Amino acid sequence: MPGAIILEFPLNFLGFVPGGAIPLGAAAKGMVMTLQLSLLGFGGALALGTVIALVRVSPLPPLRWIGTAYVELFRNTPLLVQLFFLFFGPVRFSSDTFENIFRAAAVGMALYHGAYVAEVVRGGLIGIEKGQIEAARSLGLSYVQTLRYIQLPQTFRATVPPLGNIGIALVKNTSLASTIGVAELLQGAELVESRTFRAEEAFGAAVIIYLILTIPASLGVNWLERRLLIAR
Amino acid sequence: MTDLLEALRAPICGIVGVRCDTWYLFVDPNIVRFFGEGLLATLELAVVSVILSFVVGLLFALGRVSRRAWIRWPAIAYIELIRALPVLLLIVYFGIKGTALFRPILEPILGEDFELSGFWAGVLGLSLYTSAVLAEIIRAGIISLPKGQTEAAAALGLSYVQQMRHVILPQALRLMVPAMMGQLTTVIKDTSLVATIGMFELVRQGRVIYTQFFNPIEVFVVTGAIYFVICFALSQGSRRLEVQAPTEAKVLLEEIQLRDQVA
Numbered sequence: 001m002p003g004a005i006i007l008e009f010p011l012n013f014l015g016f017v018p019g020g021a022i023p024l025g026a027a028a029k030g031m032v033m034t035l036q037l038s039l040l041g042f043g044g045a046l047a048l049g050t051v052i053a054l055v056r057v058s059p060l061p062p063l064r065w066i067g068t069a070y071v072e073l074f075r076n077t078p079l080l081v082q083l084f085f086l087f088f089g090p091v092r093f094s095s096d097t098f099e100n101i102f103r104a105a106a107v108g109m110a111l112y113h114g115a116y117v118a119e120v121v122r123g124g125l126i127g128i129e130k131g132q133i134e135a136a137r138s139l140g141l142s143y144v145q146t147l148r149y150i151q152l153p154q155t156f157r158a159t160v161p162p163l164g165n166i167g168i169a170l171v172k173n174t175s176l177a178s179t180i181g182v183a184e185l186l187q188g189a190e191l192v193e194s195r196t197f198r199a200e201e202a203f204g205a206a207v208i209i210y211l212i213l214t215i216p217a218s219l220g221v222n223w224l225e226r227r228l229l230i231a232r
Numbered sequence: 233m234t235d236l237l238e239a240l241r242a243p244i245c246g247i248v249g250v251r252c253d254t255w256y257l258f259v260d261p262n263i264v265r266f267f268g269e270g271l272l273a274t275l276e277l278a279v280v281s282v283i284l285s286f287v288v289g290l291l292f293a294l295g296r297v298s299r300r301a302w303i304r305w306p307a308i309a310y311i312e313l314i315r316a317l318p319v320l321l322l323i324v325y326f327g328i329k330g331t332a333l334f335r336p337i338l339e340p341i342l343g344e345d346f347e348l349s350g351f352w353a354g355v356l357g358l359s360l361y362t363s364a365v366l367a368e369i370i371r372a373g374i375i376s377l378p379k380g381q382t383e384a385a386a387a388l389g390l391s392y393v394q395q396m397r398h399v400i401l402p403q404a405l406r407l408m409v410p411a412m413m414g415q416l417t418t419v420i421k422d423t424s425l426v427a428t429i430g431m432f433e434l435v436r437q438g439r440v441i442y443t444q445f446f447n448p449i450e451v452f453v454v455t456g457a458i459y460f461v462i463c464f465a466l467s468q469g470s471r472r473l474e475v476q477a478p479t480e481a482k483v484l485l486e487e488i489q490l491r492d493q494v495a
Binding site for chain 1: 417425460467483486
């Protein structure tokens with residue numbers, strides 16, 4: 001009876017499988033871990049990306065080259081390889097405790113997505129016409145006022161939807177941390193599947209949680225995109 | 233001189249855990265051939281997935297711009313649901329359940345000991361995701377054409393299918409070549425995920441080498457460099473071809489570039 005399966009599966013996933021012992025709340029723990037990794041990674045990516053963007057628009061050519069090299073290097077290699085690199089480098093040669101692996105995963109997320117954030121922020125910074133800044137200054141606004149009332153609102157408005165898109169991608173990409181041993185959502189699903197052989201329920205629950213995490217964000221970003229489209 | 237180098241090398245290699253003595257491996261013809269096999273498998277996986285996804289994606293793009301709601305809504309649901317999920321989840325799922333899912337259909341054809349290989353499980357996972365992204369890219373191409381195109385085609389007496397076949401799609405697809413090349417770059421990067429379900433592509437071949445020689449860092453430097461050369465060339469190429477699209481299509485393309493091509 002198909003209805004029975006649908007009714008059963010959230011319960012199964014939370015550990016109430018008849019005749020099977022599952023660590024209770026593997027899904028809940030996995031979801032918390034996914035969220036933690038996403039928030040840490042995204043915060044890191046925003047900070048790092050802003051710095052790289054500033055480096056990339058700097059007047060010093062060598063600095064610009066470093067910024068460009070960083071962006072191209074991290075965008076054109078797989079995230080999996082970067083995570084493995086961090087895992088076999090820094091983690092293995094300090095100690096592979098769980099905290100270290102988690103930190104390495106967060107750093108990996110920040111490094112990889114930082115390269116994409118840098119491109120978006122750079123686009124926002126160079127997107128404002130020079131004439132606007134000159135006009136503001138000639139109206140008597142100070143440098144800080146120009147930044148506060150003219151440049152930042154426009155950069156902010158223009159970069160929020162693309163940064164949101166990167167954030168959505170980041171939430172999905174945290175699943176790669178399962179490959180180096182972070183017990184996030186996907187690994188929770190794999191664990192439940194390996195104990196119960198009930199792939200549909202385990203992965204179905206993971207799918208639902210990923211949808212809960214990403215769909216509202218996508219709708220929000222799409223709404224902002226549409227509003228900006230009207231404003232243009 | 234050699235002694236000095238040796239003296240310098242030993243502590244450096246000790247500290248960062250780099251096994252300098254294994255670099256020679258990567259010019260050894262056997263190891264090069266081994267990596268070559270992995271690279272070939274990676275490219276094969278990417279190309280097969282992209283071709284399959286293009287066909288499926290084209291259908292879903294047409295579905296999504298259809299005027300009939302019962303065609304449009306399932307297409308929207310497919311595209312948006314798949315885009316909201318991690319590719320790795322799809323790949324792992326097909327890696328675990330692929331054989332059981334396809335046994336009823338393929339057992340009569342392929343015999344008792346049918347087993348879905350890592351390659352095909354990977355193709356399934358990658359194609360499912362890539363088809364949704366390509367559908368959006370193709371839709372961006374369709375909506376970036378001016379309305380006059382459809383109207384002129386209709387005025388000439390072309391049916392809906394004829395309009396699509398002879399007027400809209402040829403232009404839309406040509407317009408979207410750079411975006412599709414960008415997606416190919418993403419797929420090549422994503423093939424590395426298929427290593428997790430046991431397919432012997434570039435990353436997995438590397439793993440075979442470092443489990444034997446204990447030099448993971450060197451192996452990942454080399455693997456990363458191989459990916460970089462391919463993806464950098466492709467992404468530079470697609471940037472050179474970049475075309476101007478109207479605002480609405482551009483917003484959609486930007487969204488795809490950041491939400492789906494960051495993987």
